[in-house]
Amino acid sequence: xxxxEIYRKMKARLAAFYSDEELRQKxxxxxxxxxxxxxxxxxxxxxxxxxxxxxxxxxxxxxDSLELSRKAAKTDKDxxxxxxxxxxxxxxxxxxxxxxxxxxxxxxxxxxAESVTAEDVxxxxxxxxxxxxxxxxxxxxxxKAECDLCCTSGNAAKVVSSLKDRAVIxxxxxxxxxxxxxxxxxxxxxxxxxAETKGKSEHEPDDQMIGWQGRxxxxxxxxxxxxxxxxxxxxxxxxLAHPECSPDVTAAADFAGSTSxxxxxxxxxxxxxxLLLTECAMGDNIAAAYPKKEILRMCRQRCPHxxxxxxxxxxxxxxxxxxxxxxxxxxxxxxxHSVERMLAIG
Ligand code: 13P
Ligand code: SF4
Numbered sequence: 001x002x003x004x005e006i007y008r009k010m011k012a013r014l015a016a017f018y019s020d021e022e023l024r025q026k027x028x029x030x031x032x033x034x035x036x037x038x039x040x041x042x043x044x045x046x047x048x049x050x051x052x053x054x055x056x057x058x059x060x061x062x063x064d065s066l067e068l069s070r071k072a073a074k075t076d077k078d079x080x081x082x083x084x085x086x087x088x089x090x091x092x093x094x095x096x097x098x099x100x101x102x103x104x105x106x107x108x109x110x111x112x113a114e115s116v117t118a119e120d121v122x123x124x125x126x127x128x129x130x131x132x133x134x135x136x137x138x139x140x141x142x143x144k145a146e147c148d149l150c151c152t153s154g155n156a157a158k159v160v161s162s163l164k165d166r167a168v169i170x171x172x173x174x175x176x177x178x179x180x181x182x183x184x185x186x187x188x189x190x191x192x193x194x195a196e197t198k199g200k201s202e203h204e205p206d207d208q209m210i211g212w213q214g215r216x217x218x219x220x221x222x223x224x225x226x227x228x229x230x231x232x233x234x235x236x237x238x239x240l241a242h243p244e245c246s247p248d249v250t251a252a253a254d255f256a257g258s259t260s261x262x263x264x265x266x267x268x269x270x271x272x273x274x275l276l277l278t279e280c281a282m283g284d285n286i287a288a289a290y291p292k293k294e295i296l297r298m299c300r301q302r303c304p305h306x307x308x309x310x311x312x313x314x315x316x317x318x319x320x321x322x323x324x325x326x327x328x329x330x331x332x333x334x335x336x337h338s339v340e341r342m343l344a345i346g
Contacts, residue, residue: 030057047084105308115214172214238271
């Protein structure tokens with residue numbers, strides 16, 4: 001596709017989000033990225049939260065964390081440019097140790113990944129010996145290495161149910177854990193972490209989920225009042241929430257699911273309007289992809305980490321081979337076990 005063709009494609013879908021001048025500039029950058037991608041034998045994976053111009057023009061694959069992990073596991077390209085946050089790029093590296101994995105911005109973090117350390121997991125394991133540890137994919141490699149199994153928002157309940165154990169440790173998202181506990185019929189507890197564990201744990205876990213109090217700084221801001229306000233104004237609107245929202249919010253919404261599950265819901269249903277309680281770039285991407293659907297544009301939550309990934313930073317990533325993701329081999333091997341176990345469950 002030439003720069004002019006990219007511009008026309010962007011103009012047709014994204015005129016509501018950018019000025020004409022911005023679209024022309026972005027089309028030129030996208031054209032340069034696409035050429036470099038060919039020259040360097042690279043693949044670009046783009047999370048559903050990427051800004052619309054990037055999402056539409058340069059990604060070979062787009063999707064939620066689970067879908068992108070699957071694509072990363074299968075690619076035969078030499079370079080993976082991960083347009084998402086660091087834990088996602090790290091997951092791609094864990095699955096592809098011999099490939100170069102690039103993330104276009106340094107410090108594209110995640111409040112959930114930052115909420116728990118490998119040492120925290122080691123202490124929890126001492127406190128609850130023998131209890132399997134499931135970690136949300138929104139964690140860093142050293143945490144994944146301490147765990148038995150990973151999950152994403154797309155398969156968390158399935159992963160928990162796949163274990164025969166009646167008790168599980170589920171890290172680090174408090175709200176996802178509460179949502180999954182409700183789905184799987186488990187009681188959830190949030191024990192105090194103890195540096196020293198003498199003898200038996202203070203809780204005898206049985207049909208319990210042992211949680212952690214990490215939160216997504218974007219999704220924790222949505223409340224049931226947001227839903228009540230929308231229902232008053234648009235009674236027939238379908239309200240969708242990501243499971244990183246509180247259980248009160250997911251219970252009051254019409255649908256809760258991963259970012260791709262939400263996209264599928266919009267695609268397959270016929271509501272008069274849709275409201276998405278998630279990161280706002282995704283609402284823009286859905287509005288651009290389904291112009292006949294009315295997406296309520298009341299969004300105010302942009303992820304400050306996802307926002308660092310732009311067409312401009314992606315171009316620099318390919319031009320200057322930056323920023324390279326490295327994972328120490330001993331950690332990678334153990335983390336790969338958790339991620340691969342998850343991919344096998346589906
Ligand atoms: P998904 O796996 O649903 O895409 O979610 C990732 C994420 O970070 C949501 O905030
Ligand atoms: Fe992390 Fe929340 Fe941003 Fe997703 S939206 S990357 S969970 S901070």
